Amino acid sequence: MGLIKNWKPIVKRFEEKLTSWKARTLSFGGRLTLIEAVLVVAPKNKGGLGVGSLAASNKALMIKWLVRFKNEPASLWARSITAIHGDSRCHSYIPLKSSIGGVWKSIVNLGRKSQIQSINAGNSTLREMFPDLYELESDKRCFVSDRYIMNHESIDWFWGSGNPLSNANNIEEWAACLSILQNVVINRDSDVWLWKSSEKVADFAVSAVRNELDYIDTIKETKVLCWLHWIPKKVNCFLWRVVLDRIATREALMIRRFHLPSNQCILCNNTLESADHLLVSCETAKQVWLIIFQWMKLPIPSYMISVVQVLEIINSYKSQKNTKRAIYAVVAATCWNLWKMRNEIIFKQKAFSVAKLIGDIKAISFTWIKNRADLGELNWEKWRSFKI
Ligand SMILES: [Zn+2]
Structure with missing residues (x-):
């Protein structure tokens, strides 16, 4: 990929997409098209062109500074960082005074997320x-x-x-x-920070970290999500955003420093409202899932913690192709309607009702499948007993 001419098709494709792109007014469908275009940056084994995502490259370059900080403690820049951020009460492996914002803070926070500081x-x-x-x-x-x-x-x-x-x-x-x-072998060399299996400090390579991040960043969505044409694009997109934890839950808004009267889940009112809590692990949401799983004649999962996990469970069922698609559509409809109901409670002061939610999920998934899937004889009677 070193030659400029190899990049031309990618640049052309981005130009085509970007000239008509007005980010502020882009619909879900429009965003989806853009996402499809962006997929060219996915790794080769994930169906992309193997260029590597820019976000992963950026993170990898930032992590390199953490590794250098640990391995070059005598260098002037590392001593400056220690002088500015060092604190005798701090228990972290990388010094940071959180009151001082800037690049170093971003780098350290990234390292904390990557568990790079752990033994x-x-x-x-x-x-x-x-x-x-x-x-x-x-x-x-x-x-x-x-x-x-x-x-x-x-x-x-x-x-x-x-x-x-x-x-x-x-x-x-x-x-x-x-x-x-007792199983740890101690050698007498001084401590160094290594990248996974590499044996020498010099073996740290930004490209290795980037590949790993590409793999981690893409695995969740590509493994559990399928772009099912039986459900509307906006719902496919919604599910994709849920899996990436990109919907505007109270937790997400709080992280972005929005001032809210409460950060609690509107359904149970005793837990922080995250996407996985609201849509899956909340006790109230679980009541809905229980009825939906029973209706689809599927075993009730022994524990439910996240949307990704629910998608993994339904992916693991060995059933006929169309049944599997219908199950996926119902799961999407359940998440979609839980989210819609949550918004109606917050913004329209409506009351929560399990019965209404179940009715809506069955009706909307029937409409989607009836209109979008080629399942000739499907009627409401059959759908009510989940016969496809
Ligand atoms: Zn809750």
């Missing part, structure tokens, strides 16, 4: 595995080397915190922690 023990950090011990530890920034003694070939780990292990639960956690630590 891994298998799949998770010791801090995550033993939260009570972490809470008890008086020196949260102590080094690994402060907590063991090397006796010839063997290593003795000890609990060196100022706070003693006082109860049975802590002692049990410490025993579990020790059993993990």
